[in-house]
Amino acid sequence: DAMVIQNPRYQVTQFGKPVTLSCSQTLNHNVMYWYQQKSSQAPKLLFHYYDKDFNNEADTPDNFQSRRPNTSFCFLDIRSPGLGDAAMYLCATSREGVEQETQYFGPGTRLLVL
Amino acid sequence: DQQVKQNSPSLSVQEGRISILNCDYTNSMFDYFLWYKKYPAEGPTFLISISSIKDKNEDGRFTVFLNKSAKHLSLHIVPSQPGDSAVYFCAAIAGAGSYQLTFGKGTKLSVIP
Numbered sequence: 001d002a003m004v005i006q007n008p009r010y011q012v013t014q015f016g017k018p019v020t021l022s023c024s025q026t027l028n029h030n031v032m033y034w035y036q037q038k039s040s041q042a043p044k045l046l047f048h049y050y051d052k053d054f055n056n057e058a059d060t061p062d063n064f065q066s067r068r069p070n071t072s073f074c075f076l077d078i079r080s081p082g083l084g085d086a087a088m089y090l091c092a093t094s095r096e097g098v099e100q101e102t103q104y105f106g107p108g109t110r111l112l113v114l
Numbered sequence: 115d116q117q118v119k120q121n122s123p124s125l126s127v128q129e130g131r132i133s134i135l136n137c138d139y140t141n142s143m144f145d146y147f148l149w150y151k152k153y154p155a156e157g158p159t160f161l162i163s164i165s166s167i168k169d170k171n172e173d174g175r176f177t178v179f180l181n182k183s184a185k186h187l188s189l190h191i192v193p194s195q196p197g198d199s200a201v202y203f204c205a206a207i208a209g210a211g212s213y214q215l216t217f218g219k220g221t222k223l224s225v226i227p
Contacts, residue, residue: 004157031213042118042203042217043158050213057214090157094213101146101207103215105157 004106006091012112013081021076021109023091032074035090086113117141118206120218129227133191137204144206149189152201194225
């Protein structure tokens with residue numbers, strides 16, 4: 001089945017220790033997204049890649065970076081995690097063209113910062 | 115400022131009855147709306163969508179209604195089943211070429227057997 005895969009599902013890191021979250025997709029979609037969702041809040045878009053073009057949301061902290069080495073993979077790097085960065089991180093994909101507004105989500109990675 | 119609002123954090127419905135989940139928006143540039151369902155420990159799953167050129171879209175037990183003048187949409191689930199128990203998110207997007215989905219905070223639906 002075509003899908004969006006996120007690893008790991010749970011990640012524990014220490015305050016200030018860099019951490020990388022991974023996302024891969026078998027949908028062959030050209031757009032990939034990273035969202036942050038805190039408890040009882042709406043998912044919030046951090047950035048997205050349109051093909052290789054990186055698009056940062058204006059209010060995304062510099063502490064958050066992303067890499068997309070190829071169509072299938074996208075990484076979220078948090079350079080110096082703070083306690084406030086503990087959240088669920090969701091990866092999503094979409095395809096330009098018909099129904100391009102529909103985004104397909106992975107299961108998420110829950111990040112805990114100690 | 116919340117541009118997409120789901121004012122009911124939770125809703126309980128008896129199995130077999132209709133579930134109605136509501137969503138209001140403030141941004142008149144939104145022209146495409148989506149509903150996602152989310153089970154615990156899983157990512158949101160796309161359920162149904164509607165373009166602003168329509169006022170209704172149906173898919174099996176799920177129907178979404180859009181009232182543009184009121185900036186309001188609703189999701190109807192008929193008949194409700196226990197497996198429908200989940201958090202439902204309303205989301206909106208503004209204009210062709212926009213990639214930013216704006217989500218509401220979600221409504222937790224509990225369908226009681």
